[in-house]
Amino acid sequence: MTKQSQFSGGFSDASIQAAHAFRAAMTAMARPGEIRSLTGGLPPKPLSIAAGTLLLTLCDPETNVYLAGAADTPAVRQWLTFHTGAPVTGAAEADFALGTWQDLGPLTAYRIGTAEYPDRSATLIVECAELTNAGATLSGPGIRDTACLSLPDIPALHANSSMFPLGCDFFFTCGSEVAALPRSTTIRSEG
Amino acid sequence: MSEYNFAYLDEQTKRMIRRAILKGLAVPGYQVPFASREMPMPYGWGTGGVQVSAATLTPDDTFKVIDQGADDTTNAVSIRKFFENTAGVETTEETEKASLIQTRHRIPEAKLREDQIIVYQVPIPEPLRFLEPRETETRKMHSLEEYGLMHVKLYEDISQHGAISTSYAYPVKVSGRYVMDPSPIPKFDNPKLEMDAIQLFGAGREQRIYAVPPHTKVVSLDFEDYPFEATKADHPCDLCGAEDSYLDEVITDDAGSRMFVCSDTDYCRCRREAGHTGRMTKDVAA
Numbered sequence: 001m002t003k004q005s006q007f008s009g010g011f012s013d014a015s016i017q018a019a020h021a022f023r024a025a026m027t028a029m030a031r032p033g034e035i036r037s038l039t040g041g042l043p044p045k046p047l048s049i050a051a052g053t054l055l056l057t058l059c060d061p062e063t064n065v066y067l068a069g070a071a072d073t074p075a076v077r078q079w080l081t082f083h084t085g086a087p088v089t090g091a092a093e094a095d096f097a098l099g100t101w102q103d104l105g106p107l108t109a110y111r112i113g114t115a116e117y118p119d120r121s122a123t124l125i126v127e128c129a130e131l132t133n134a135g136a137t138l139s140g141p142g143i144r145d146t147a148c149l150s151l152p153d154i155p156a157l158h159a160n161s162s163m164f165p166l167g168c169d170f171f172f173t174c175g176s177e178v179a180a181l182p183r184s185t186t187i188r189s190e191g
Numbered sequence: 192m193s194e195y196n197f198a199y200l201d202e203q204t205k206r207m208i209r210r211a212i213l214k215g216l217a218v219p220g221y222q223v224p225f226a227s228r229e230m231p232m233p234y235g236w237g238t239g240g241v242q243v244s245a246a247t248l249t250p251d252d253t254f255k256v257i258d259q260g261a262d263d264t265t266n267a268v269s270i271r272k273f274f275e276n277t278a279g280v281e282t283t284e285e286t287e288k289a290s291l292i293q294t295r296h297r298i299p300e301a302k303l304r305e306d307q308i309i310v311y312q313v314p315i316p317e318p319l320r321f322l323e324p325r326e327t328e329t330r331k332m333h334s335l336e337e338y339g340l341m342h343v344k345l346y347e348d349i350s351q352h353g354a355i356s357t358s359y360a361y362p363v364k365v366s367g368r369y370v371m372d373p374s375p376i377p378k379f380d381n382p383k384l385e386m387d388a389i390q391l392f393g394a395g396r397e398q399r400i401y402a403v404p405p406h407t408k409v410v411s412l413d414f415e416d417y418p419f420e421a422t423k424a425d426h427p428c429d430l431c432g433a434e435d436s437y438l439d440e441v442i443t444d445d446a447g448s449r450m451f452v453c454s455d456t457d458y459c460r461c462r463r464e465a466g467h468t469g470r471m472t473k474d475v476a477a
Contacts, residue, residue, distance in 0.1 A: 015197035019249040115334035119214035142404035169217040182217035
């Protein structure tokens with residue numbers, strides 16, 4: 001394997017790989033709880049392949065990115081800047097935030113949109129140790145009856161969805177897999 | 192084909208559209224503003240739908256375009272050719288075989304599947320626009336969930352015509368929150384808006400994208416004593432005999448003769464190939 005540098009690990013065929021990656025991300029967002037494979041990028045540690053691919057697919061100079069905690073390394077910053085040109089900012093201005101659930105911290109730090117423009121909210125990319133169809137029970141748009149997904153913090157995410165139509169939207173990434181949780185999803189703890 | 196970036200648009204434009212689609216899916220029925228680009232076709236020809244399709248297509252897709260249900264009208268043919276040339280995708284006229292369907296003003300008769308995506312071309316995305324011309328006001332009305340004006344409009348239909356006379360672009364409430372214009376589909380198609388496929392809506396001139404995820408509750412607005420009714424011409428198709436499909440009325444001469452045919456050309460063709468006949472094909476078969 002070649003040495004990882006800030007110049008490597010981007011899309012080798014940008015338009016095609018981005019198209020496939022977006023379809024996976026969009027399908028995940030349209031069907032909360034569904035776990036899909038998301039590959040194409042090879043980001044520096046500690047980012048997962050899925051999280052790096054999401055950044056390559058969705059970020060550019062028009063989007064502010066917040067790198068939380070362990071994700072904020074010089075290597076990640078250089079890689080992100082070289083491949084996307086996205087400015088790295090604080091949580092309050094972020095369009096996209098990336099990190100583990102602990103590092104991302106309380107959701108009150110992020111933009112939730114305004115009543116007239118609820119789309120002006122942050123999308124959080126949460127790096128997870130595991131991603132399985134177990135744990136919280138999800139229902140709502142995109143879900144036939146119910147779906148299950150391992151969520152890091154059910155009370156906080158429930159509070160987020162109770163603000164609908166305001167709130168943050170989430171991608172959960174683990175290795176080369178992704179699942180999504182839009183604010184429209186109703187969350188119940190199992191049982 | 193090599194002269195164009197995949198699917199015509201540049202990557203930064205596609206990212207901007209993709210971000211809008213994701214927010215649209217997260218807030219079903221809400222209209223997300225986006226920086227619509229000028230496309231090599233006039234406004235009103237589906238520039239919004241084309242941009243959403245361009246941002247969504249992958250080289251593995253099989254693409255179908257319908258215009259009022261038909262695969263063979265100018266608009267459908269030209270958009271299909273556009274993506275054949277710029278994205279090199281397979282195209283089809285068969286609803287079954289398509290993975291991505293762009294439509295102008297119809298939902299195919301065949302039930303769409305989980306693995307399909309339908310992209311609607313939308314002229315006026317704001318359902319309240321003809322009741323309130325100011326965007327600042329309609330934004331406020333959506334934010335306050337103030338949809339009384341729409342019910343007044345439907346009520347006035349009843350008081351003038353004895354029934355809700357709105358027959359296309361019939362307003363719906365999505366997931367119990369946003370009132371949405373389903374694009375000018377006939378209200379016959381409204382019940383199909385609750386489907387297994389992902390629905391994306393693009394309005395190019397008005398610069399709005401919105402979405403309805405699969406299995407989302409979509410309710411056509413109505414009154415308890417005047418419930419919503421999906422209507423169609425009260426005839427069977429004259430070519431395939433279908434009684435459950437939406438029909439176009441076609442004037443066939445200047446003496447007032449007319450025929451009714453399925454507006455979904457693929458549906459009609461499939462039925463005729465399966466041996467079904469209608470009033471005007473019986474004689475031919477006999």
